[in-house]
Amino acid sequence: MTHNPIQTSLVDFDAVDSGASCIYGPVKSWRLGSSLGMDLLLNHSICSFNCVYCQLGDIQVKTAERKIYVPTEKVEHDLRLSDWETADLVTISGNGEPTLALNLGEVLQVIREYTAKPSTVLTNATLLNDPAVRADLNYADHVACKLDAASDVVLQRMNRPVAGIDMTSIVSGIKALRQSYDGKLSLQCMFMPTNHDDVDALVELVKDLDLDEIQLNTPKRPYPMSWLVENRGNHGEAIVESRVLKTISEDEAQRIESLFGDATQGRIPLISIYR
Numbered sequence: 001m002t003h004n005p006i007q008t009s010l011v012d013f014d015a016v017d018s019g020a021s022c023i024y025g026p027v028k029s030w031r032l033g034s035s036l037g038m039d040l041l042l043n044h045s046i047c048s049f050n051c052v053y054c055q056l057g058d059i060q061v062k063t064a065e066r067k068i069y070v071p072t073e074k075v076e077h078d079l080r081l082s083d084w085e086t087a088d089l090v091t092i093s094g095n096g097e098p099t100l101a102l103n104l105g106e107v108l109q110v111i112r113e114y115t116a117k118p119s120t121v122l123t124n125a126t127l128l129n130d131p132a133v134r135a136d137l138n139y140a141d142h143v144a145c146k147l148d149a150a151s152d153v154v155l156q157r158m159n160r161p162v163a164g165i166d167m168t169s170i171v172s173g174i175k176a177l178r179q180s181y182d183g184k185l186s187l188q189c190m191f192m193p194t195n196h197d198d199v200d201a202l203v204e205l206v207k208d209l210d211l212d213e214i215q216l217n218t219p220k221r222p223y224p225m226s227w228l229v230e231n232r233g234n235h236g237e238a239i240v241e242s243r244v245l246k247t248i249s250e251d252e253a254q255r256i257e258s259l260f261g262d263a264t265q266g267r268i269p270l271i272s273i274y275r
């Protein structure tokens with residue numbers, strides 16, 4: 001197996017010592033099918049966003065700095081012990097933003113070589129201006145980018161990014177990825193009353209992105225009041241004290257779907273959580 005050398009000095013050894021597995025599931029996903037979850041962050045919730053609807057709750061480590069949180073050797077070990085053969089695909093998301101993991105590309109190569117299953121990376125698209133991140137994502141079969149806002153006002157209200165991230169940088173990152181990436185590129189849009197004001201502008205913005213699919217969502221999972229590693233694979237059931245979030249109605253979801261359909265003239269497949 002030919003991996004690029006990894007700087008072990010950058011490894012967060014706390015994450016290695018916890019005994020938790022990097023693998024969870026397979027879980028049924030309305031968007032993806034039977035999906036084996038892979039978590040490259042593991043011991044804390046770690047993200048460059050702190051979304052108001054995050055199933056992990058209030059993000060513990062808010063950062064845009066890439067480093068190795070879990071060595072590739074541990075990820076590979078946990079993968080071999082998992083129920084990977086029954087899954088349709090492997091999805092890297094877990095306890096936060098997976099592109100923060102400096103060994104993302106190496107792990108994607110492990111998935112390809114060991115399981116021969118397709119891989120999906122769920123990203124908040126905040127690091128896509130980094131050529132090294134885009135190079136890592138070239139090893140994924142599918143990249144799904146989050147985009148919930150069209151203005152910096154709503155971005156701050158909905159996604160609460162770390163300093164230095166704004167709409168201009170996010171959109172330019174998605175466009176840069178599209179130029180270099182030949183795999184399937186999806187957009188994931190979460191809708192709730194918080195981003196209602198940006199719906200029309202978001203529809204306009206999407207016209208300029210050369211996408212293969214748009215996923216329309218609303219937060220059906222509760223917002224946990226504390227972090228547990230199990231939150232990463234939680235598909236609806238409250239496992240810690242949590243609060244239910246405001247969603248959009250089915251009528252509003254259909255209206256939004258029609259707006260996207262009209263704007264893209266039916267050229268881009270739309271998937272809605274309500275269908």
Ligand code: SF4
Pocket residue numbers: 047048049050051053054055056059095096097124146
């Ligand atoms: S980008 Fe994902 S992991 Fe990060 S805060 Fe938002 S929902 Fe949570």
